[in-house]
Amino acid sequence: MATILENATSSIALGIEDIQTDDPKRALSAIRNFHAGVVLLGKACLLSRAESADPAIVLAARHKLVPDGHGNVQIRARGHATIDVGDLEQRFADFDLNWVKGDAKTAFTLLRRMRNAVEHFSHPHSQKDIKKTVGACYPIVAEFFDLLGENPADHLGASWTFMAEQEQLYVKLVEECLASLSELPWANHFTTDEPAACTTCGLSLLKQSDSENSDPQMIDALCHGCGAAYGTEDFVELLVQHSFYADAYLTMTQGGEPAWIECPKCEREAFVLAIEEPTCFLCGYDPKEECRTCGQLLTPGVESDIGGDLCQSCWEETFIHQ
Ligand SMILES: [Zn+2]
Ligand SMILES: [Zn+2]
């Protein structure tokens, strides 16, 4: 039997499919499917907070008390009706779950009205209105998946990628993804206006699964847009390339020190020279030794091959030009 989460995601995916076609008839089924999917997803959130409970009791619209024969009482469902959206919001509060707020809440109310209108009357909404209202509800899907602790891309695939790149959701997701990297030692080197993009889907929704993690070698990286997983080393290299692309371009066209080089310690292209205190963004290698003559740091780019504790130019000065 399909779980409530599977039913929720297939309804949402159908709704998105309806939205993606330009057939006006399917605009109506977009409302029905998407609304049903979001409500089911909300119910899945409730069930996730009461895993041992009988789902029929958690989702019942009404309850009754019956004696259990041992001097206590049991809660049972009264009838077969399950909660509606109003009850769902109330039960979120009872379960200490955050209900949707702001624009998404307004849009959800509007979506519910549209749904009731298409069920019961002829309705005055244009296809464009419908697309707009459904679109404004995409953040709810993101929030409910957050509450479930699940990746929407894993359950919704391309339908999620489509939602993620719509403007109602995209800006918010980019912020969240950047915030997940904020504990990392080099987080301040990212430009927030144009963060690195996923090599699979092209969306700038790269993140780490544990936003508390501050150790680059422990990054568990993925794309929030398409679910693509990244190896830790490849991910750090990708961010280095993205963040110091402008410096690398300058070197390429005007010469000078490379922006980053292979780290002598971890052997990945993650040792960044284009910053004040050159360091490896992956393993943290941070050379402290200075040239004994001129005092500059003996970073991998500067270090003399033969000179030991001399930089290249002091070495040449000392042994060649004399
Ligand atoms: Zn992606
Ligand atoms: Zn390294």
Ligand SMILES: [Zn+2]
């Ligand atoms: Zn020197």
